[in-house]
Amino acid sequence: MPVTSRRGLLFGAAAVSAGAALTACTSNEPKKAGTAATTAAAADDKPGTPVTIGFAGPQADHGWLNAINQNAKDRAAKYSEVTLEITEGSNDTAAQIGQIQTLINKKVDVLVILPADGKALTQVGLQAMKAGIPVINLDRIFASPQAYRCWIGGDNYGMGLNAGRYIGEQLKDKPDAKVVELAGIDNLELTRQRTQGFDDALKNYPNIKKVARQAADFTVETGQAKMAQLLQAQKQFDALWNHDDDQGVGALRAIAQAGRDEFFMVGGAGSKSAMDAIKADNGVLKATVLYPPTMAASAIDLARALGQKKGVGGLSELEIPASITLYSAVVTKENVDEYLPTGFI
Numbered sequence: 001m002p003v004t005s006r007r008g009l010l011f012g013a014a015a016v017s018a019g020a021a022l023t024a025c026t027s028n029e030p031k032k033a034g035t036a037a038t039t040a041a042a043a044d045d046k047p048g049t050p051v052t053i054g055f056a057g058p059q060a061d062h063g064w065l066n067a068i069n070q071n072a073k074d075r076a077a078k079y080s081e082v083t084l085e086i087t088e089g090s091n092d093t094a095a096q097i098g099q100i101q102t103l104i105n106k107k108v109d110v111l112v113i114l115p116a117d118g119k120a121l122t123q124v125g126l127q128a129m130k131a132g133i134p135v136i137n138l139d140r141i142f143a144s145p146q147a148y149r150c151w152i153g154g155d156n157y158g159m160g161l162n163a164g165r166y167i168g169e170q171l172k173d174k175p176d177a178k179v180v181e182l183a184g185i186d187n188l189e190l191t192r193q194r195t196q197g198f199d200d201a202l203k204n205y206p207n208i209k210k211v212a213r214q215a216a217d218f219t220v221e222t223g224q225a226k227m228a229q230l231l232q233a234q235k236q237f238d239a240l241w242n243h244d245d246d247q248g249v250g251a252l253r254a255i256a257q258a259g260r261d262e263f264f265m266v267g268g269a270g271s272k273s274a275m276d277a278i279k280a281d282n283g284v285l286k287a288t289v290l291y292p293p294t295m296a297a298s299a300i301d302l303a304r305a306l307g308q309k310k311g312v313g314g315l316s317e318l319e320i321p322a323s324i325t326l327y328s329a330v331v332t333k334e335n336v337d338e339y340l341p342t343g344f345i
Contacts, residue, residue, distance in 0.1 A: 164201025223247030
């Protein structure tokens with residue numbers, strides 16, 4: 001799962017959910033001389049200068065990571081002048097470094113890198129930048145800002161914050177409400193950030209107490225096993241926040257096996273199966289908090305703009321931003337149809 005820090009420019013959920021916010025078309029209306037709009041050429045959908053984009057990510061061994069790769073491929077295919085050089089992907093640091101060095105040697109115009117380990121791959125990011133190849137650092141952040149031109153990624157703290165706010169609003173009038181948390185991998189910074197955001201949100205609701213927490217491993221099997229333990233230990237509670245929709249598949253199995261339905265569940269990341277369940281509205285899963293894989297499509301847009309030496313549509317600046325943090329929208333039955341096309345399998 002993605003590892004990142006809280007940083008950067010906040011974009012609205014509607015702007016990023018379709019992955020198209022960064023390519024707004026320029027207007028045909030005449031512009032007044034001397035305004036920022038006169039000089040800020042923005043990338044649009046019209047074919048421009050040919051750009052070769054190298055894309056390197058980890059092995060797609062999780063639904064979210066597979067969606068990252070697919071979003072990048074689909075977005076690049078939209079532009080006739082964009083050539084995408086995509087690596088096989090690897091969770092082995094040395095192997096991924098080798099794949100990126102191959103792209104550097106091919107002299108691609110721009111690199112998009114989602115590192116398996118941001119700290120470990122910082123040097124290869126620096127190598128690319130020193131070679132004159134700008135880097136879009138996708139989600140898992142490098143240890144030095146000198147290793148990338150632009151960072152774009154999700155907001156792990158925001159996921160927890162918005163999950164906590166949603167649960168808090170549902171339970172704000174219930175005395176002595178109890179919630180439990182099915183977290184991710186505890187030695188990952190992202191898990192700690194998600195939990196911190198969740199805990200901070202719950203501080204605004206003094207009637208709600210978090211009574212239990214279990215850490216899983218972002219897999220169906222661990223989700224089922226850890227949820228079974230939570231259910232056995234907690235005979236009654238009002239809400240559950242699960243950090244990851246893939247492990248949530250297992251959690252829902254455990255819940256069904258236990259025959260429990262006195263609580264509602266909020267998921268995390270935004271899988272299609274979770275959104276389908278939310279739309280059906282016939283079980284405990286009532287919402288999920290997004291960590292949108294459409295960020296890969298936006299990274300391609302940013303790389304294309306960099307390669308063509310253009311800015312971002314909707315902004316007056318001549319250059320693309322240094323960092324962009326995506327918004328973790330809450331998907332419920334009221335808005336699920338809007339977000340369903342972005343759900344990953």
